[in-house]
Amino acid sequence: MSKLDKEQVIEKFTEAYKSAHGKAPTIEAKGGWYSVDGGKNVRLSALEEMITELESSDSKVEPVENKTAKQQKQLAAKAKATKKAKSKSSFSVKQYWQDQIMAQNPGSKLPR
Incomplete structure (x- = not known):
């Protein structure tokens, strides 16, 4: 490692x-960790990796604040989709146990 x-x-x-x-x-350095524009703290080697990513990108990259806002919107959309996707099932635990009791002891009364 160099x-x-x-x-x-x-x-x-x-x-x-x-x-x-x-x-x-805006780069803030504290104890060997570097924060770029108030974002996540990273080590110096991560900054070096980010240099190659920034240089290799042909188009402008979104600022860090916009990325997090965009990710939050996507997560909110996924949460709404999962809530809509859940449907009520006809299975009932109470009914299942009632059926079990009646199958084991026909003619018995169900509990209250």
Whole structure:
């Protein structure tokens, strides 16, 4: 594993971010962790991976805030879909046990 020079990586990341998003990122460093525009904390090696992703993308990438909002909308849509997909079944546990009791002891009375 090679040693990463943090100034070089941050400088390259800033350039790639500017070209992709049109603005400079706000990078906060604390204890070896880096936060880009108030997003998730990542290590320096993750920033280096993000450089290649930003450079390889042909079109502009959505900002981090828009991605999370978009993901929340998708999750909400999935939750609504699952609620609609559930239908009431005709199976009843109470009725099942009543049938079991009557099958085992014909002529007996059902419990209250």
